[in-house]
Amino acid sequence: MTSGSILRSVVTGVGGYLPEKVVTNADLEKIVDTNDAWIVERTGIRRRHWAEEGQFTSDLAVEAAGKALAAAGRSAADVDLIIVATTTPDLTFPATAAIVQRKLGCPIGVAFDVQAVCSGFVYALSVADGFVARGMSKCALVIGAETMSRLMDWTDRGTCVLFGDGAGAVVLEPAAGQGTTADRGLLGFALRADGTKQDLLYVDGGPSSTGTVGKLRMQGNHVFKHAVINIAEAVEGAAAAAGVAVADVDWFIPHQANQRILAGVAHRLGVSEDKVVSTIAEHANTSAASIPLALAKAVEDGRVRPGQLLLMEAMGGGLTWGACVLRF
Numbered sequence: 001m002t003s004g005s006i007l008r009s010v011v012t013g014v015g016g017y018l019p020e021k022v023v024t025n026a027d028l029e030k031i032v033d034t035n036d037a038w039i040v041e042r043t044g045i046r047r048r049h050w051a052e053e054g055q056f057t058s059d060l061a062v063e064a065a066g067k068a069l070a071a072a073g074r075s076a077a078d079v080d081l082i083i084v085a086t087t088t089p090d091l092t093f094p095a096t097a098a099i100v101q102r103k104l105g106c107p108i109g110v111a112f113d114v115q116a117v118c119s120g121f122v123y124a125l126s127v128a129d130g131f132v133a134r135g136m137s138k139c140a141l142v143i144g145a146e147t148m149s150r151l152m153d154w155t156d157r158g159t160c161v162l163f164g165d166g167a168g169a170v171v172l173e174p175a176a177g178q179g180t181t182a183d184r185g186l187l188g189f190a191l192r193a194d195g196t197k198q199d200l201l202y203v204d205g206g207p208s209s210t211g212t213v214g215k216l217r218m219q220g221n222h223v224f225k226h227a228v229i230n231i232a233e234a235v236e237g238a239a240a241a242a243g244v245a246v247a248d249v250d251w252f253i254p255h256q257a258n259q260r261i262l263a264g265v266a267h268r269l270g271v272s273e274d275k276v277v278s279t280i281a282e283h284a285n286t287s288a289a290s291i292p293l294a295l296a297k298a299v300e301d302g303r304v305r306p307g308q309l310l311l312m313e314a315m316g317g318g319l320t321w322g323a324c325v326l327r328f
């Protein structure tokens with residue numbers, strides 16, 4: 001990239017929230033024909049969190065957003081843009097982002113949802129970058145928030161053990177950069193979708209088709225095969241768009257779907273698994289929330305530090321997939 005003064009979207013705060021209720025694999029054994037050894041061996045998942053009855057996606061989002069704002073030294077009064085990536089909105093409308101705006105007490109601004117399922121957070125970051133790096137937002141909240149437990153078919157043991165509830169958020173603010181890869185901020189994206197693969201992973205209901213919410217359906221082994229190939233290609237695409245080498249990345253912050261997918265992608269890219277942040281054991285697949293949850297954990301425990309080069313990647317229903325390079 002040629003140098004010169006440009007606006008960058010810089011992450012100034014990160015926050016994660018998991019509901020209090022913990023459900024271990026052993027707990028699931030009581031309601032589903034499964035066992036801890038199968039789940040751990042095939043997925044790496046040890047526990048997940050479930051939202052309480054009456055606790056909605058927006059409530060999880062508000063908790064994560066509050067932590068991200070505090071970390072950024074900002075308050076709700078500063079927020080002029082809220083984007084929530086979710087596939088489990090409180091209501092068909094209004095957007096969960098508008099509900100979050102009301103619950104946080106933010107002033108009138110822009111608020112809408114992005115629906116790209118597990119890729120939602122990466123998609124939402126790219127949309128927010130369009131506002132922040134054009135000077136249209138001074139303080140943006142990008143939130144991934146999900147109550148995936150509400151989409152489970154508890155008679156389908158191949159899917160219901162894989163998902164959990166949670167939320168993660170980042171604050172994005174504009175900062176002047178030189179237009180080089182040394183700049184802090186979002187540096188490059190690769191976003192993809194292939195609607196012909198809908199049958200591999202979808203929810204079998206919706207307001208316009210069945211008038212119901214529906215349940216999650218997945219051909220897990222087919223999704224698995226696409227995941228490793230697609231994600232690796234998107235990682236290379238995002239690195240090229242940013243003008244960095246995959247080998248330069250300090251930390252990979254992947255969507256937490258399956259430990260074997262994380263390992264498979266790392267192997268395909270020739271990346272050491274030591275550089276891959278994995279939190280799947282603690283919260284299972286929280287769809288759009290999983291990347292900011294993993295980022296929040298790695299910031300909190302001191303692994304991710306300002307100035308480091310991060311690469312976030314995901315794949316989900318659609319199929320959608322994508323990756324993003326960020327200098328933290």
Ligand code: ACO
Pocket residue numbers: 033034035038039042043117118157158159161201218219220221222223224257258261285287315316317
């Ligand atoms: N407990 C015990 N046994 C089970 C369970 C369970 N929860 N689920 C399935 N089994 C059994 C099956 O019945 C089958 O038994 P059989 O051989 O007697 O017929 C056996 O385990 C193997 O089943 P498979 O479905 O072939 O298992 P596989 O090795 O493919 O693992 C899994 C399944 C974990 C779902 C894997 O395919 C996977 O992780 N796929 C990717 C899914 C994913 O990550 N999706 C999310 C990405 S996108 C997003 O995040 C929305």
